[in-house]
Amino acid sequence: MLQLDSVTHAYDGRTVLRDISVDLSEHRIGLIGANGSGKSTLARTLNGLVLPDSGRVLVDGIDTRRAPRRVRRTVGFVFSDADTQIIMPTVAEDIALGLRGRGVARADIDARVAETLRRYGLADHADHPAHLLSGGQKQLLALAAVLVTEPDILVCDEPTTLLDLRNTEMITRTLRALPQQLILLTHHLATLADFDRVLVIDEGRIVFDGAPAPAIDFYTALMRSAPAGEAAGSAE
Ligand SMILES: Nc1ncnc2c1ncn2[C@@H]1O[C@H](COP(=O)(O)OP(=O)(O)OP(=O)(O)O)[C@@H](O)[C@H]1O
Numbered sequence: 001m002l003q004l005d006s007v008t009h010a011y012d013g014r015t016v017l018r019d020i021s022v023d024l025s026e027h028r029i030g031l032i033g034a035n036g037s038g039k040s041t042l043a044r045t046l047n048g049l050v051l052p053d054s055g056r057v058l059v060d061g062i063d064t065r066r067a068p069r070r071v072r073r074t075v076g077f078v079f080s081d082a083d084t085q086i087i088m089p090t091v092a093e094d095i096a097l098g099l100r101g102r103g104v105a106r107a108d109i110d111a112r113v114a115e116t117l118r119r120y121g122l123a124d125h126a127d128h129p130a131h132l133l134s135g136g137q138k139q140l141l142a143l144a145a146v147l148v149t150e151p152d153i154l155v156c157d158e159p160t161t162l163l164d165l166r167n168t169e170m171i172t173r174t175l176r177a178l179p180q181q182l183i184l185l186t187h188h189l190a191t192l193a194d195f196d197r198v199l200v201i202d203e204g205r206i207v208f209d210g211a212p213a214p215a216i217d218f219y220t221a222l223m224r225s226a227p228a229g230e231a232a233g234s235a236e
Helices: 039-045 068-074 091-097 106-119 135-147 165-176 212-225 230-234
Strands: 002-011 014-024 028-033 054-059 075-078 153-157 181-185 197-202 205-210
Touching (some): 014 039, 014 205, 028 212, 068 075, 205 212
Parallel strands (some): 153 181
Antiparallel strands (some): 002 014
16 A cells, blocks of 8 residues: 655756645556656655655555665566666676575575566566666566565556557556555556556646546546647747
8 A cells, every 4th residue: 555645856956746645556557747747756655765745655554764675576667768777787797686685595596587588578578687687578577676675566667658559569468467555657648547546646736536538538638738849839
C-alpha cells in the first residue's frame, strides 16, 4: 500500500508536485500526463529516490524518509532508460547484482539468476555483454534485474520508450502477468485499457483519478485544449 500525504516538491525553487494526497492500493495503476507534468518525480517519491520537500510518502505505513533501504526493497523501480540501470558487464552478473548483499547464499543466487534468465527469455544471453543487447532485451534485463529481488511493488517509468511494437508488446505482456502491484508511467495509452485505475497528472496535481477509459478521454481533451506550442503556432 502506497500513501502520499500532502506531498509537495520543488526543483531549484520550481514546484513540480503540489500538495498531492492519494492512497494507491489497486493492483495495476497507470500514471499519465504531459511531458514535464511531474509523473517521474511522483513515481520517484514512491521508493524514496525523491524525498518530498513537505508532506510524506508511506510504503506499507513506513515513511520513505525513515527507512530508505527497507522502502527500496519493497518498491522496485524500473527506469525508462535501461542503459542507466544496467551496471554489470554481463547479463547474468547484472541480474545477480540485486541479490548480493541481501544475505542470499551463493547457490541460491545462481539458481534465482538462472530461473530469471529463463523466465524472461534471456537464458541464451547469460554471458553476453549487457551493452550489446538490443533495446528491447535491455529493457527486459532492467526489468528482470529488479524482479529477481522480488519487490512487493513495482514502479515502471515508461519502460517501453523507444521500443518497437514487438518489444513494447513483449514488455507489456510481462508486466501484465506480474502478481505484484504495478505503478506504470506510460505514453502508450492503449496499454492501460484493462488497468484498475488511472491517474492523470497535470502541472504537479492529480487532475483526474478513475477508470482507464474516462481517464484517457480526460487526458486527450486536456492535451487538445492546451495552448499550441511554438511549432504548431507557426504552422497556422
Ligand atoms: N533532477 C531534476 N532537477 C531539476 N529539475 C528537474 C529534475 N527532474 C525533473 N525536473 C523538472 O521537473 C519537471 C517535472 O519533471 P518530471 O520528470 O517529473 O515530468 P514527467 O511528467 O515525468 O515528464 P516526461 O513525460 O517528459 O517524462 C520538469 O520540468 C523537469 O524539467
